[in-house]
Amino acid sequence: MFTDASEFSGPAALQLQGVSKSYRSGNTTVPALREVSLAIPAGTFTAVMGPSGSGKSTLLQCAAGLDAPDSGTVLLGDTEISHLHRKALTRFRRDHVGFVFQSYNLLPQLTVARNVTLPLLLAGRATDTVWLDYVLEAVGLAGLGERKPQELSGGQQQRAAIARALITRPDAVFADEPTGALDSVTARQVLDLLRHTVSALGQTVIMVTHDPVAAGSADTVLFLADGRLDGSMTGATALDVSERMATLGEH
Template sequence: MYADATELPGPAALQLEGVSKSYRSGTARVPALREVSLAIPAGTFTAVMGPSGSGKSTLLQCAAGLDTPDSGRVLLGSTDISRLRRRALTAFRRDHVGFVFQSYNLLPQLSVARNVTLPLLLGGRSVDREWLEYILEAVGLSGLDARKPQELSGGQQQRAAIARALITRPDAVFADEPTGALDSATARQVLDLLRHTVTDLGQTVVMVTHDPVAACSADNVIFLADGRLDGALANASVRDVTERVSYLGER
């Protein structure tokens, strides 16, 4: 993981520069992120780990444009999304950001194909059938495009959610505990699929997880403690990640 964009071997897909964010609790302000700076290279898979309250979900939300920092900048590609007005930010997210959630967030009344292409339809963009078929085949859903979500297994629903995240050819895909609702075998398949999107499709993936096994699917694991970056590991083993998590915030 790289803290300085000047050190990157290639262009950065995502940069956070001095990002701070706090939330109100009663009359007090509770800090969630404290001057976080990092840069993530394009075409890499990054996992974000930390204990509850460490700021990892807030980091993901700010990085993906779901929330706005109190201070600092967030750049996706060459766009400073922290400066965009609400309507422009909504349009940018729809066209340039992919999301994968633990709960899938598929619409039960729509087919797989309609769920996957929904970001295009909402943006008034035409559907490239060849690209749709390619994405469905890439995620292992070829031939299932007419099915409804309730006709799919949990793993297949998550595959549909990943296809939806990829359909706009986004600058980055953000995954929030994407394997949290899956059994271990299905979770492994989903992690392999995320890896495939990076290795074979050139996608950039940023994933929040509490699971050391899931984190080890990533190229890099970054750690948060008390809203601050607390180190990183590259090409880490489950043992490396587990040991690192055990003493987060102690140094």
């Protein structure tokens, strides 16, 4: 993580500049993000860590265009998305953003292949069958495209969800607790897969997690405390992350 895109060579996949976001709770305004600025290089795997209420989910939502900041700007690729009108933002997310959630959100009546290519169908785009076959093979689902989700294991369903996130060749894939519903062995396989999408496909992955083991799979870990960035670690192990979390917010 760099605070300024000029600090590294090559394109930035994501830039936040002075992003703040608050929510109303009764008569009280609760700040979720406080003037967050960061830039994430393309083709990297970044984890976002912090205690409950630190702003992790809000950061992901603003970065991915699911919510608009109160102030500041968000650039995804070359597009400033924080002030796009709703229809334009919906189109942009559909074409340029991949999402992986804790719940797989697969449609049971559709085959794996149909689930994976659903974003293309919704966009009115033809399916590149060569790319589809490549993505299914890359996520370990070669030969399973005609199965229904209920015929797959939980780990395989998450692999299908990751394939769906990759099918549009997005600027970035945002993963929100992608291993939260998986056992430890399957979770490791999914983390290895996300790592593989970065190293083999050149994808940019930004993952929100509460799990130090998951965060230890990333190139860089960003730490949030009380809505502010509280440092980062590169090449961190799960133990490094755990120790840093224990002192988060201390000054």
